[in-house]
Amino acid sequence: xxxxxxxxxxxxxxxxxxxxxxxxxxxxxxxxxxxxxxxxxxxxxxxxxxxxxxxxxxxxxxxxxxxxxxxxxxxxxxxxxxxxxxxxxxxxxxxxxxxxxxxxxxxxxxxxxxxxxxxxxxxxxxxxxxxxxxxxxxxxxxxxxxxxxxxxxxxxxxxxxxxxxxxxxxxxxxxxxxxxxxxxxxxxxxxxxxxxxxxxxxxxxxxxxxxxxxxxxxxxxxxxxxxxxxxxxxxxxxxxxxxxxxxxxxxxxxxxxxxxxxxxxxxxxxxxxxxxxxxxxxxxxxxxxxxxxxxxxxxxxxxxxxxxxxxxxxxxxxxxxxxxxxxxxxxxxxxxxxxxxxxxxxxxxxxxxxxxxxxxxxxxxxxxxxxxxxxxxxxxxxxxxxxxxxxxxxxxxxxxxxxxxxxxxxxxxxxxxxxxxxxxxxxxxxxxxxxxxxxxxxxxxxxxxxxxxxxxxxxxxxxxxxxxxxxxxxxxxxxxxxxxxxxxxxxxxxxxxxxxxxxxxxxxxxxxxxxxxxxxxxxxxxxxxxxxxxxxxxxxxxxxxxxxxxxxxxxxxxxxxxxxxxxxxxxxxxxxxxxxxxxxxxxxxxxxxxxxxxxxxxxxxxxxxxxxxxxxxxxxxxxxxxxxxxxxxxxxxxxxxxxxxxxxxxxxxxxxxxxxxxxxxxxxxxxxxxxx
Amino acid sequence: xxxxxxxxxxxxxxxxxxxxxxxxxxxxxxxxxxxxxxxxxxxxxxxxxxxxxxxxxxxxxxxxxxxxxxxxxxxxxxxxxxxxxxxxxxxxxxxxxxxxxxxxxxxxxxxxxxxxxxxxxxxxxxxxxxxxxxxxxxxxxxxxxxxxxxxxxxxxxxxxxx
Numbered sequence: 001x002x003x004x005x006x007x008x009x010x011x012x013x014x015x016x017x018x019x020x021x022x023x024x025x026x027x028x029x030x031x032x033x034x035x036x037x038x039x040x041x042x043x044x045x046x047x048x049x050x051x052x053x054x055x056x057x058x059x060x061x062x063x064x065x066x067x068x069x070x071x072x073x074x075x076x077x078x079x080x081x082x083x084x085x086x087x088x089x090x091x092x093x094x095x096x097x098x099x100x101x102x103x104x105x106x107x108x109x110x111x112x113x114x115x116x117x118x119x120x121x122x123x124x125x126x127x128x129x130x131x132x133x134x135x136x137x138x139x140x141x142x143x144x145x146x147x148x149x150x151x152x153x154x155x156x157x158x159x160x161x162x163x164x165x166x167x168x169x170x171x172x173x174x175x176x177x178x179x180x181x182x183x184x185x186x187x188x189x190x191x192x193x194x195x196x197x198x199x200x201x202x203x204x205x206x207x208x209x210x211x212x213x214x215x216x217x218x219x220x221x222x223x224x225x226x227x228x229x230x231x232x233x234x235x236x237x238x239x240x241x242x243x244x245x246x247x248x249x250x251x252x253x254x255x256x257x258x259x260x261x262x263x264x265x266x267x268x269x270x271x272x273x274x275x276x277x278x279x280x281x282x283x284x285x286x287x288x289x290x291x292x293x294x295x296x297x298x299x300x301x302x303x304x305x306x307x308x309x310x311x312x313x314x315x316x317x318x319x320x321x322x323x324x325x326x327x328x329x330x331x332x333x334x335x336x337x338x339x340x341x342x343x344x345x346x347x348x349x350x351x352x353x354x355x356x357x358x359x360x361x362x363x364x365x366x367x368x369x370x371x372x373x374x375x376x377x378x379x380x381x382x383x384x385x386x387x388x389x390x391x392x393x394x395x396x397x398x399x400x401x402x403x404x405x406x407x408x409x410x411x412x413x414x415x416x417x418x419x420x421x422x423x424x425x426x427x428x429x430x431x432x433x434x435x436x437x438x439x440x441x442x443x444x445x446x447x448x449x450x451x452x453x454x455x456x457x458x459x460x461x462x463x464x465x466x467x468x469x470x471x472x473x474x475x476x477x478x479x480x481x482x483x484x485x486x487x488x489x490x491x492x493x494x495x496x497x498x499x500x501x502x503x504x505x506x507x508x509x510x511x512x513x514x515x516x517x518x519x520x521x522x523x524x525x526x527x528x529x530x531x532x533x534x535x536x537x538x539x540x541x542x543x544x545x546x547x548x549x550x551x552x553x554x555x556x557x558x559x560x561x562x563x564x565x566x567x568x569x570x571x572x573x574x575x576x577x578x579x580x581x582x583x584x585x586x587x588x589x590x591x592x593x594x595x596x597x598x599x600x601x602x603x604x605x606x607x608x609x610x611x612x613x614x615x616x617x618x619x620x621x622x623x624x625x626x627x628x629x630x631x632x633x634x635x636x637x638x639x640x641x642x643x644x645x646x647x648x649x650x651x652x653x654x655x656x657x658x659x660x661x662x663x664x665x666x667x668x669x670x671x672x673x674x675x676x
Numbered sequence: 677x678x679x680x681x682x683x684x685x686x687x688x689x690x691x692x693x694x695x696x697x698x699x700x701x702x703x704x705x706x707x708x709x710x711x712x713x714x715x716x717x718x719x720x721x722x723x724x725x726x727x728x729x730x731x732x733x734x735x736x737x738x739x740x741x742x743x744x745x746x747x748x749x750x751x752x753x754x755x756x757x758x759x760x761x762x763x764x765x766x767x768x769x770x771x772x773x774x775x776x777x778x779x780x781x782x783x784x785x786x787x788x789x790x791x792x793x794x795x796x797x798x799x800x801x802x803x804x805x806x807x808x809x810x811x812x813x814x815x816x817x818x819x820x821x822x823x824x825x826x827x828x829x830x831x832x833x834x835x836x837x838x
Contacts (some may be wrong), residue, residue, distance in 0.1 A: 038771070071698070071699075073693075073695055137808070137809075137810055138810070139774040139775070139776035139777060139809055139810070139811060140712070140714065140776050141714050186775055186776075188774035188775060188776045188809075188811065189774045189810040189811045191810065213758065221716055222715035222716070222717075222719070222720060223715070223716075223717070426816070441772065500749070549834040571770060572770070572772065573814040575770070575772065575815070575816055576813075578813050578815060579810060579811060579812060579813050582810075582812070582814065583810050592767065606717075606719075609719075609808060610805075610808040610809075610810065612801070613801035613802070613804055613805045613812060613814045613817070614798045614799075614801035614802040614805060616801070616814055617817070619814070663726050
């Protein structure tokens with residue numbers, strides 16, 4: 001086995017002047033772009049990312065060459081001794097104001113007559129909300145290995161998208177896709193951080209393996225992974241809202257800028273999801289939204305617990321709380337009047353066909369958290385307080401949001417996914433899908449659905465390993481898609497088998513393919529189509545207090561209530577949601593780093609950490625049981641869609657100041673409340 | 677240099693260089709892949725081992741410093757009754773991990789229970805925070821630890837009664 005070290009760009013933007021390797025011992029070799037037998041590109045949602053930068057570099061840490069050899073310690077030394085010299089150019093780091101050549105994608109949609117609505121509005125509120133970068137902190141660092149296996153090249157890596165790895169490696173090696181076999185390894189908690197980047201490392205390993213004629217492995221250290229792989233994209237969402245005479249939301253003017261880093265893989269999809277979710281869970285008859293995915297010379301940005309909706313859901317929810325508080329109203333009441341209802345028109349023109357369980361969710365939350373009494377009490381204290389020593393610095397916030405699941409929204413992304421199932425003669429069912437390999441809970445849902453349809457025991461249902469030469473392409477396995485789309489395909493394949501089961505001899509095989517009912521189309525300032533097949537709904541209440549001396553925010557309790565359709569395993573779902581709430585709280589309190597200087601530095605790596613478990617407040621999870629039989633829905637993104645907005649509102653109430661981004665630095669809290 | 681030490685109850689020796697980390701030697705020379713060397717700076721806890729009874733991140737322990745000492749990895753610990761208590765406790769409490777953090781969490785909990793027979797929930801969570809992972813459900817971990825404490829107490833009383 002050979003190990004592969006990556007030689008990285010020292011510059012954020014410029015052209016490579018020279019690349020000098022130290023004298024390499026026998027058995028070691030360098031790999032340059034010229035050694036790539038096929039195309040030096042991987043393609044992700046229409047964007048192209050170089051496998052090894054050739055001539056030009058676009059971010060600090062971009063791979064420019066590889067060194068392969070048998071001893072990882074020596075490789076580390078050789079990589080450190082390799083000198084990359086670039087003619088540096090002024091990097092593009094600004095993204096909230098940007099030039100036209102930085103725009104990777106643009107989305108515009110206009111509904112109704114927003115100008116007229118603003119001109120007759122009784123009040124208008126405007127704010128800019130920003131979301132920072134978050135590290136995925138997945139269970140295992142990124143890596144890949146490759147080796148010849150008879151007539152194929154076999155690739156091992158932890159990936160959410162095995163077929164993307166296969167196609168990328170085939171393109172890089174200049175061979176047919178069938179000559180590449182991807183054998184995904186165990187995938188830990190990924191939070192959508194392993195969508196396209198494993199394909200890049202798989203290409204590195206495969207190219208090194210072909211060049212050296214031996215198996216090769218790339219394994220990033222945690223530090224490399226932290227500093228140079230995709231993080232959650234940063235966003236700035238400007239929301240201007242107009243209210244009618246009765247306090248109803250009459251118009252919105254939203255401008256979204258998303259920093260997608262260099263090359264902008266996923267830019268189209270992230271932006272599309274952010275734009276479509278920009279009204280949050282609220283009905284708005286007049287709307288103008290303009291979204292930009294902005295290229296900068298920072299490491300490519302990526303998805304994080306969803307593909308972009310959480311940015312605008314956070315902004316809209318925080319703004320809804322602000323609108324209510326400005327009008328002296330409990331946000332729960334304001335939201336009840338403005339929330340989407342069955343029959344409401346969505347941004348895409350579609351009519352919402354399902355009931356929105358707002359009332360039930362808020363009733364559960366209010367009972368569990370004593371929200372209404374606490375909100376009224378803390379408001380009274382806030383209004384009467386004359387200084388930080390005058391009464392407890394407490395606040396409580398509420399947020400309501402949804403998680404849609406279904407097709408990709410960028411319009412040009414492939415939406416063709418397939419699942420296959422085979423019922424053998426011994427009544428054992430095997431499910432074949434490339435989406436397997438993630439959390440065990442999801443696979444148990446598939447097994448449960450299949451077993452129920454075919455009337456076989458759970459132990460008779462197995463999921464085939466997601467190797468690309470064994471299973472069909474089921475698309476990228478994101479958090480929400482696995483539970484909703486893939487589960488539905490498993491059910492359809494099993495239903496097809498069940499129909500034929502007593503008429504045809506076993507074994508029986510059936511395939512189910514996903515068809516988008518109404519694909520999203522972006523045309524001339526209009527967007528049409530169905531934004532999601534199913535939507536799960538959730539509300540969160542968060543109560544916190546500020547330490548009177550340090551002003552550190554201390555959450556006192558979080559309550560999350562979810563309508564996730566048919567919840568197959570409530571205890572496991574609650575456990576997953578509790579972990580999600582813990583992660584969301586970490587993002588609100590201490591998961592921060594600032595890549596605005598061109599990327600994360602080594603000091604960022606050492607400072608960054610998850611919220612210690614003993615600092616977590618009690619977390620209550622409840623499920624609202626739907627009245628009728630409902631489908632299984634994806635719920636994993638809901639903590640990130642709700643908790644940050646609830647936290648921001650609670651913090652704003654506790655400090656009696658308006659905040660618009662998280663985490664709030666202590667200096668800003670001191671500015672609001674005064675020094676001790 | 678050749679370094680001799682006790683590894684999971686057996687006398688072993690290995691040729692090591694001054695730059696070698698204990699975690700790398702344990703994985704590469706002895707094939708003990710139950711530990712991982714992800715962060716290489718002692719932060720992630722994935723490489724925990726017991727070194728003379730103390731829980732340490734082996735990626736920041738120089739391999740040569742193992743000379744004459746006793747090391748227990750998850751593979752060795754898995755042979756003990758204490759391990760079975762914890763594994764059963766995890767199962768009973770429905771702890772589901774991502775798979776990458778389970779071994780160090782077991783070692784971390786064993787270390788805590790060695791020092792404190794009835795730790796508080798806060799102490800349990802503080803100890804498990806040494807293995808940061810997004811898969812952790814805090815409630816389940818506390819339930820698991822409490823189940824382990826019960827099992828352990830029963831086992832010890834049973835043995836004392838024999």
